[in-house]
Amino acid sequence: MTPRPWLHGFLDLCLLAMLRDQADYGYGLAQRLAAAGVADVPGGTLYPALLRLEQQGLAEPSWAPSDAGPRRKYYAITPAGQDLLAAQADEWRRFRDGVDSLVGSPEVAR
């Protein structure tokens, strides 16, 4: 699993991407992250991150009742969130390609 410091800069990016695909609630997002093999994100990291997105207008909250009974807080991406995600995704791709090219082939060092 991805170690904490690596994840920190990209958690918001992953969350926004997941929300773009499908609006979800906290636990659901945590499960999807784990399923994607990205990280096992503890609640104390996940929920503040979601609140931050909401605070900055990048995600919109709504409440719906769950099957078990208590209501859940769902998040959906906003247009502002879409824009930021697009910009961030570009940066991520550039970063990823850059790191790949350095780490990738050991022979290149000479």
Next chain:
Amino acid sequence: MTALVVAGLSAREMSRRWTALLLLISLPLWFYLVRRDLAGQSTRMLTLGIGWAVSTLTLFVVNAARGVDPRLRLSGASVADIIGGRLIAMSGAGAALALGYWALAGLDQDILHPWAAGLMMLVTALVAAPFGSLVGALLPRELEGALALLSVCAVQMLADPAGLVAKFMPFWSAREIGTYAIDGGSADMVWRGLGHAAVVWLLCAGVTLAVFARRLRVARYPEP
């Protein structure tokens, strides 16, 4: 105008320091009561007390403002506004004090030239303000300043009025005008007293302004 606002707030600030205010205002009264039997001595002591009270009050006010003055300068006030405003406040307070005590002495004593006595007290109060400012400007700590004022008062009281030392004392004008008020004599004494007072006032106010102009200097940097 800035100076007037400074003056008003100075006065307000001073009026909140109840204890110090009370002690200083009543001091001339003690001086007066000690010599109440003699018209001349009592009024002179009263006047000297007024001078000491007003200059000490001004000393405290000037020292208390040390932290604020540089910031006022940075906000855009001129040194003249700051110093002038304080001087106005202290002079006003001193004049009020002189008026009050003049009424007391006038009612309580039998004075030859009562208006001259009033003039003497007023002039002393007005000279005391810049004098206290000067001491406050030169001696930044209140204890040293208060001791200096005390020394001046003592010398003023004890020095032979005809001698040279007395003429260099800031409140010599009080003695001159006072002598005319109590014992009579040539009206020249009043003029001499006023002249001395004017010189002392200009000297003290001028040097105070110069000291603070230097100390409250704010660099004028060019714009980037």
Next chain:
Amino acid sequence: MSDWPLRFEEELVRLGLQPERARRLSAETAEQAGEHGTDPGRLFGPAHLYARHLVTELQATTVTQPRYEAGPVMLRLTGVAKRYRRRTVFSGVDLTVRGGEVAAIVGANGCGKSTLLRICAGLTLPDSGTVHRTRRVGFVPQDGGTAGWLTAEEHFTLFGAAAGMVPRKARSTGTHLAARLAWRPSPGQPVQQLSGGTRQKLNLVLGELHGPDLLLLDEPYQGFDQGSYLDFWQQVRAWREAGRAVVVVTHLLHELRNVDHVLDLGAVGGER
């Protein structure tokens, strides 16, 4: 841990959040734990620690900081040096701060941070080097700088008058700026009766009362408790957005990610 939500909410309020918001956050956090089928203490740890963590996290912004358009240069120091008696306090100091930027001056005690700030203000002259600075500057000293016997509103009047403001405008501006720091000055209360944190809020307001383009702050959060300290950086953000330049002397290093320039006086040349 049935009182976890209550302790959580209390800590949030203590850290400076509005009670209404704290209550909502507490309720939501309990629901979040419900989503995982566990109790809050198990999921988030001790209530007061999670409260602090949450508040800090909410201060941060998403992956990239919004880049404010840096404005014109408000302050430029070139090769500034200061000597005290025989020894060099610092030398060769260079710093350029533009509108919308924040600079932090750090270093150990005694290395001249306050002196450098006073040079920027113009209260002290450098021994060598040049300083270019915008005319309108606000200075917030570490302590002192107020008249203990006057009330807060009287300070507004006084400082406003120094800047050429009419008393009524000065008072209303001061009150408005104080409200931004979550402070309502009590009408008759002399400043010396205020707590240290409130007095620093007064100092901040007095420093920016005349709308300066450059703000110089000397350890501005001395006396703040954790809650008021968080307000300070929000205030800095507001200044940034307004295009003002801010220079802060600080010895607290953990908020430096909010800052554009860091000047470490301990590292700059100076012989002891």
